[in-house]
Amino acid sequence: MKNDHDTLQRFLFEHTAIRGNIVNLTNTLQLALNKQHLPTGLKQALGELMAASALLTATLKMNGSLILQLQSKGILKLLVVECNATFGIRATAKWSGDVKDDQTLFDLLEHGQFVITLDPKDGGQTYQGIVPLEGENISAMLENYMLRSEQIDTRIWLCYDGNSAAGMLLQKLPEASHQEINHEHHEYDDAWNRICHLAETIRDKELLDLPTETILKRLFHEEDVRLFEASNTQFFCSCSRTSVASMLRMLGQDEINSILEEQGKIEVNCDFCNAHYRFDPVDAAQLLASDTSTKLNSNVH
Numbered sequence: 001m002k003n004d005h006d007t008l009q010r011f012l013f014e015h016t017a018i019r020g021n022i023v024n025l026t027n028t029l030q031l032a033l034n035k036q037h038l039p040t041g042l043k044q045a046l047g048e049l050m051a052a053s054a055l056l057t058a059t060l061k062m063n064g065s066l067i068l069q070l071q072s073k074g075i076l077k078l079l080v081v082e083c084n085a086t087f088g089i090r091a092t093a094k095w096s097g098d099v100k101d102d103q104t105l106f107d108l109l110e111h112g113q114f115v116i117t118l119d120p121k122d123g124g125q126t127y128q129g130i131v132p133l134e135g136e137n138i139s140a141m142l143e144n145y146m147l148r149s150e151q152i153d154t155r156i157w158l159c160y161d162g163n164s165a166a167g168m169l170l171q172k173l174p175e176a177s178h179q180e181i182n183h184e185h186h187e188y189d190d191a192w193n194r195i196c197h198l199a200e201t202i203r204d205k206e207l208l209d210l211p212t213e214t215i216l217k218r219l220f221h222e223e224d225v226r227l228f229e230a231s232n233t234q235f236f237c238s239c240s241r242t243s244v245a246s247m248l249r250m251l252g253q254d255e256i257n258s259i260l261e262e263q264g265k266i267e268v269n270c271d272f273c274n275a276h277y278r279f280d281p282v283d284a285a286q287l288l289a290s291d292t293s294t295k296l297n298s299n300v301h
């Protein structure tokens, strides 16, 4: 049986306003996480958050990046996952102190916040939403966010087995945008409840191991499901020497000079992909000399 590693596949339920998608991340996950020395519990959390980022990106009509962040004052400081419009994904974590292998994400959080950022990358307005962390797992947290902040009914299933992360999303589009579907209100809710109820029977192992088409047949064999062509996911880090240089320019001449005096060079490591960037005093002088266009282009990641 063909598996669907590193794909995202959208589907919809005909004659309803319910849509969904299923994602599997395998190479994408391993390339993103294996260069970092992450505790097991954080790998799981990042894997699930990566799957979630692809699921949510697939529901957006936007040509930029979706960034999901968990921030906390506990042992865990930060989890960041970024997914672009072509499902290029990167992820990293910051924590302080020891994280034991059996500690899970929610053991490590204190006064947690969830931050969701939509960065259009084409000069459009950046959107950011910040909410307290609520829910006992990442999918519950995201479902709460979607309902409270976006008023969109969303169900999300996420899983991770050390090799792969996978996920499924179901979403009920707001009725106002579907006037052409001339349903009675209760029929509309009935379909949503029935489909969510069927979806509840999904097991982690099925989501991780089976092709999307098989999953949909098993869960919804009496429903009229239209499956769209799969998109590929991949690990992608947007860092570059140019973006690091722009970031250094924003530190300003004094700061750059003081680092050079102390260390003789400036070294920057990308937290996401572990790429190493080194600027000697000559590079730094060039960098400061080309300071003209940077104020316009301060949107550096």
Ligand SMILES: [Zn+2]
Residues within 6 Å of the ligand: 237, 238, 239, 240, 270, 271, 272, 273, 274, 275
């Ligand atoms: Zn990088």
